[in-house]
Amino acid sequence: MKAAILKKYDKKGSEIRIEEVPVPEIGPNDVLVKIMFAGVNPLDNMIIRGEVKMITPYKLPLIMGNEFSGIVEKTGENVTEFDIGDRVYSRMPLDNIGAFAEFASVDKTALAKIPDYLSFEQAACIPLTALTAFQSFDLMKINKNESIFISGGTGSLGAMAIPIAKHLGLNVFTSGSARNKQRVTDLGVDEFIDYRTQDYSQILHDVDYVLDTIGEKELEKEFKILKHGGTLVSLKGMPNKEFAQRMGLSSIKKILFGMVGRKIDKMAQKKNQKYYFLFVNENGKQLTEISKIFEENKIEPSIDEIYELSDINKALKKVDNGGSKGKTLIKI
Numbered sequence: 001m002k003a004a005i006l007k008k009y010d011k012k013g014s015e016i017r018i019e020e021v022p023v024p025e026i027g028p029n030d031v032l033v034k035i036m037f038a039g040v041n042p043l044d045n046m047i048i049r050g051e052v053k054m055i056t057p058y059k060l061p062l063i064m065g066n067e068f069s070g071i072v073e074k075t076g077e078n079v080t081e082f083d084i085g086d087r088v089y090s091r092m093p094l095d096n097i098g099a100f101a102e103f104a105s106v107d108k109t110a111l112a113k114i115p116d117y118l119s120f121e122q123a124a125c126i127p128l129t130a131l132t133a134f135q136s137f138d139l140m141k142i143n144k145n146e147s148i149f150i151s152g153g154t155g156s157l158g159a160m161a162i163p164i165a166k167h168l169g170l171n172v173f174t175s176g177s178a179r180n181k182q183r184v185t186d187l188g189v190d191e192f193i194d195y196r197t198q199d200y201s202q203i204l205h206d207v208d209y210v211l212d213t214i215g216e217k218e219l220e221k222e223f224k225i226l227k228h229g230g231t232l233v234s235l236k237g238m239p240n241k242e243f244a245q246r247m248g249l250s251s252i253k254k255i256l257f258g259m260v261g262r263k264i265d266k267m268a269q270k271k272n273q274k275y276y277f278l279f280v281n282e283n284g285k286q287l288t289e290i291s292k293i294f295e296e297n298k299i300e301p302s303i304d305e306i307y308e309l310s311d312i313n314k315a316l317k318k319v320d321n322g323g324s325k326g327k328t329l330i331k332i
């Protein structure tokens with residue numbers, strides 16, 4: 001089969017190559033999936049640049065790609081939840097990625113069935129970012145009628161986080177690029193703030209939660225608009241000791257992340273706020289919950305551009321250059 005392979009980490013971003021490799025073997029708990037579409041995420045570029053090695057160290061060469069939609073081709077002997085021909089999707093297990101390929105062997109616990117109303121293209125937009133939103137809301141322990149600020153909500157993360165937050169009854173404020181204002185307003189956003197011309201820290205105050213997608217340079221302002229005792233979950237800031245403990249990382253990493261995250265933890269403590277860093281995990285059960293939310297609300301994911309597998313490097317560059325109008329996809 002054809003697969004897009006990373007041979008070496010490179011801080012400047014290396015080219016990944018399309019090569020012929022064997023179709024993966026499946027174990028008793030695995031499902032062999034014929035991949036239809038794969039989502040391209042900022043995370044793929046971070047993996048190439050070696051920026052997440054401390055969290056998920058991959059042995060190279062590595063088949064790249066974190067999420068897909070596809071069709072069940074074969075099932076392992078312990079798999080009763082899926083049948084040949086089922087339409088499925090997945091954020092692949094952290095320790096076994098490989099969605100930029102014709103086939104993938106996936107542990108059954110990382111898979112879910114695609115809602116009937118969604119095409120394969122639309123479905124490939126969902127798993128990684130929807131699970132990120134779901135897991136963030138879980139950490140926040142959100143309640144109906146509370147408020148959340150999602151920074152950079154005009155990107156592919158916002159396209160999932162906003163409708164899920166609305167479904168869960170939150171008031172949603174977001175910042176982002178003005179040209180995507182209408183799209184996120186249509187998703188139900190209660191207040192949109194153009195990050196180039198407006199300062200959200202002058203507009204918002206006492207919000208219950210912040211979902212940060214920008215990282216360190218915005219954290220101070222984000223804590224400022226958060227209420228006393230509120231919770232901030234960052235997808236881009238520094239990991240801290242709590243993160244290392246939650247992820248079951250080694251003692252060395254607990255010490256290291258404890259050190260690098262201390263500054264932000266202290267920032268949070270000033271107003272008795274909570275700070276979490278999140279790195280999205282695979283989770284088929286949660287993805288099944290997400291399927292139900294999508295089915296109920298008929299949420300339409302927005303697709304930016306679709307590339308052929310042979311143009312994988314162009315797709316990765318596109319995602320790196322910003323200006324996202326939704327998900328960049330690879331047609332397998």
Ligand SMILES: NC(=O)c1ccc[n+]([C@@H]2O[C@H](COP(=O)([O-])OP(=O)(O)OC[C@H]3O[C@@H](n4cnc5c(N)ncnc54)[C@H](OP(=O)(O)O)[C@@H]3O)[C@@H](O)[C@H]2O)c1
Binds near residue numbers: 128195235326
């Ligand atoms: N830790 C995790 O598990 C996890 C999971 C998912 C995503 N993430 C991270 O979350 C971030 C967003 O992901 P994504 O897939 O949504 O990326 P994306 O599709 O590239 O979207 C980013 C959006 O943010 C906007 N933006 C850029 N700078 C901004 C600023 N200062 N204020 C407000 N908006 C700004 C961009 O607008 P323009 O470029 O059009 O100006 C764009 O619409 C990435 O850094 C990604 O790595 C992390």
